[in-house]
Amino acid sequence: MDLSAFPKAAQLAPLGQQAPRWRPGLARGAARELHNEVFASADEAAGAACALALALDGMRNTSADRLEEKSVLWVQDAPSRRKTGVPYRPGLPRELRHRVIHVAAHKVEDALFALEEGMRCRDLACVIGEVAGNPQALDLTATRRLSLAAEKYGVPLFLVRHDAARDTSSARMRWQVRSAPSPQPRWNTGAPGRPSWHAELFRARSHAPGEWILRDDGTSLAAERPGARTAIPQDREQAATPDHGDLAGAAGAGPLAAR
Amino acid sequence: MAIWLVQLALDRWRHAEDCQRGEGADAEPLVLITETAHGPRVDAANDAGREAGAEGGMMLADARTLCPQLKVAHSDPAGDLAFLERLALWVQRWGPWSAVDAPDGLLVDVTAVAHLFGGEVRLLDDVNTRLEAQGLSARAAIAPTAGAAWALAHYGPASAILAPGDDGAARLAPLPVAALRLDADVLLVLRRLGLKRLGDMEQLGRDAVQRRFRGLRSPSANPLMRMDQLLGRVPEPLLPVVAVEPVLVQRRLMEPIRHRTLLDRVLADLADDMVRELEGRGEGARRLELGMWRVDGEVVVRRLEMAASTRDAAHVCRLFAARLDDVDAGFGIEMLRLRASWSEPLALAQAELDAAAEEHGTSLAACIDRLTVRLGPDAVRRPVPRASHIPERAQGWQPPLEPEQASQHLFDFHDRPLKILERPEQIAVLYASPDGYPRRFRWRGDVHEVVRVEGPERIAPEWWREKGSVRLRDYYRIEDGAGRRYWIYRAGLADDGRGGMPDWFLQGMFG
Numbered sequence: 001m002d003l004s005a006f007p008k009a010a011q012l013a014p015l016g017q018q019a020p021r022w023r024p025g026l027a028r029g030a031a032r033e034l035h036n037e038v039f040a041s042a043d044e045a046a047g048a049a050c051a052l053a054l055a056l057d058g059m060r061n062t063s064a065d066r067l068e069e070k071s072v073l074w075v076q077d078a079p080s081r082r083k084t085g086v087p088y089r090p091g092l093p094r095e096l097r098h099r100v101i102h103v104a105a106h107k108v109e110d111a112l113f114a115l116e117e118g119m120r121c122r123d124l125a126c127v128i129g130e131v132a133g134n135p136q137a138l139d140l141t142a143t144r145r146l147s148l149a150a151e152k153y154g155v156p157l158f159l160v161r162h163d164a165a166r167d168t169s170s171a172r173m174r175w176q177v178r179s180a181p182s183p184q185p186r187w188n189t190g191a192p193g194r195p196s197w198h199a200e201l202f203r204a205r206s207h208a209p210g211e212w213i214l215r216d217d218g219t220s221l222a223a224e225r226p227g228a229r230t231a232i233p234q235d236r237e238q239a240a241t242p243d244h245g246d247l248a249g250a251a252g253a254g255p256l257a258a259r
Numbered sequence: 260m261a262i263w264l265v266q267l268a269l270d271r272w273r274h275a276e277d278c279q280r281g282e283g284a285d286a287e288p289l290v291l292i293t294e295t296a297h298g299p300r301v302d303a304a305n306d307a308g309r310e311a312g313a314e315g316g317m318m319l320a321d322a323r324t325l326c327p328q329l330k331v332a333h334s335d336p337a338g339d340l341a342f343l344e345r346l347a348l349w350v351q352r353w354g355p356w357s358a359v360d361a362p363d364g365l366l367v368d369v370t371a372v373a374h375l376f377g378g379e380v381r382l383l384d385d386v387n388t389r390l391e392a393q394g395l396s397a398r399a400a401i402a403p404t405a406g407a408a409w410a411l412a413h414y415g416p417a418s419a420i421l422a423p424g425d426d427g428a429a430r431l432a433p434l435p436v437a438a439l440r441l442d443a444d445v446l447l448v449l450r451r452l453g454l455k456r457l458g459d460m461e462q463l464g465r466d467a468v469q470r471r472f473r474g475l476r477s478p479s480a481n482p483l484m485r486m487d488q489l490l491g492r493v494p495e496p497l498l499p500v501v502a503v504e505p506v507l508v509q510r511r512l513m514e515p516i517r518h519r520t521l522l523d524r525v526l527a528d529l530a531d532d533m534v535r536e537l538e539g540r541g542e543g544a545r546r547l548e549l550g551m552w553r554v555d556g557e558v559v560v561r562r563l564e565m566a567a568s569t570r571d572a573a574h575v576c577r578l579f580a581a582r583l584d585d586v587d588a589g590f591g592i593e594m595l596r597l598r599a600s601w602s603e604p605l606a607l608a609q610a611e612l613d614a615a616a617e618e619h620g621t622s623l624a625a626c627i628d629r630l631t632v633r634l635g636p637d638a639v640r641r642p643v644p645r646a647s648h649i650p651e652r653a654q655g656w657q658p659p660l661e662p663e664q665a666s667q668h669l670f671d672f673h674d675r676p677l678k679i680l681e682r683p684e685q686i687a688v689l690y691a692s693p694d695g696y697p698r699r700f701r702w703r704g705d706v707h708e709v710v711r712v713e714g715p716e717r718i719a720p721e722w723w724r725e726k727g728s729v730r731l732r733d734y735y736r737i738e739d740g741a742g743r744r745y746w747i748y749r750a751g752l753a754d755d756g757r758g759g760m761p762d763w764f765l766q767g768m769f770g
Contacts, residue, residue: 045678084678085680090654091676105638119620121623122620123622192712
């Protein structure tokens, strides 16, 4: 066996240091990770919301998706439907509302089948899955299948794992997500603001692990280091995220029929 | 040419009973009835029944008074109509196209056709003979317009012929006004006006009739319009009956097959044949039925419905493969038949090369078909807005590829949660603030401390749908100490008189 083709250990070490840190909008480049897992609690919607935000970030930064509006496949197994509920159209991000196709699978095997079929479909922008716990069927072999399908057909998968332990998996990026206190809205300071999540990237193939506070501010995904939030001046943040900002403009610009 | 089947319902009943007119079961007085809100009503009576006094339109109780030994059978209007549609195709032996004239008539276009049968008299003879041989009592008439032919068939002399050279108005003048195919209430008006025959209308003058019926646009309500159609002054479009043959391919096998691999092979051959047939017609299949005839005479049928019309043999085979697992071949299957009972136009497109499908993935319709076949049609759906204020009712589900109905925008200031629980879960309020919302509550075993809140958003019950005892809901958007955002509501008010102290529920989760 010719070992000379493989890199030496000394060459590998700098590679690890050179690995770029994850930041929003990476999908613009070639380094787009297609198989993602998001671990979250089933008692909050942070997992699904963060997966959606990451998916949207990828879709906004891929030029092909801007030309035509592709659908989004959202697969749930029965326990995750029972514990966390089903997607609610009026609460979905505005650009996704009319594009969601929901699959209510009974068993995990059916959900995995639907995920794989979704990734084989060229007319889907991305596939979002929700599986509760650590089922037997979702072993390393199954995740490997998913990774291969995602990378062969180029459809990104965001699999939300509710109340799951960090088992072995071939996912390229694995996140642990929980809700974070939201920024104060401008007018009603007692009200909850824009959703924020504390996301920890604990395993990634091409990025160094790290922690971020993520927030989808309507046009792009904003990420900041957990400690840095207090440093942002209050007024600047308010200007950047006007809650309920231009209601009159939004109402006048949209057509009367819901999209 | 108009054909009137005088006793269509009775003829069909006789055919079902297998007896000749006036013989066997038909010798006794019998009526066909329909159940109505006011009791059974007589639709038709046979010869013996009519002699005894029963008539169509009578109540059965009245007919029973006249003739106590009256026998009763149920009429079958849907079956009559289906029979009439089949007959409409059969009568195309006498002309290039035909139309159904419900409930008991047919119209055939015999323009420039009569000489093929040796003249119009011979043609009518042929019609009468052949219909009589089928056991149908019929009256036929030929005229230049459909209206005139209908009038002569119903009210004219037997086998009447109105040649193009004849004076139509004069020939038709003695017919009753009912020959105009008018609604019953219009006929009543005409009878009260003293107009009994078509000639009377001509004498009365056009303007006088026009003034009386000027507001009525429908031909069946306006005698003048019908008169014009009768005499050919205005055109009368008819809807022809066109036979649609479903695409059907079949294979008879020399040796009965018992194994799945062979079955898949035959199915692939059938699918190829089917695709070729469909391609020739420029159509794609929406529904396919696969019938498998076993040696012992049993037939196993598997149906398949697709989200979009398709002409892809591999796709069809793949969908059927999931349905063939539980087929019991018994002693073997000797014939297979594949039928496209619902097909839609599908333009020719460049065939997808197998390599391309492998490379670039499947289309959305194919993906949804695969999901639906395995998970069932109710599992793959798209959320759509519905007109309702109640949150769980404001979202409906529909098949993913169907177009969305237009609906009203939601208000932007109504914040709605990302996910909604299938049924709201009750929460135990441990400590409520004086403003009325909970400061601390227990849900799923955890205690949540509410730090930020917005509300209430009051949603009143929909009184046009629900009972009066349903309570209103006050919704609050809350965030707890860990940043988790929920949508909770209080069902009712303490003093609304619709139950005791209101309960709190958690219905949705924000992102």
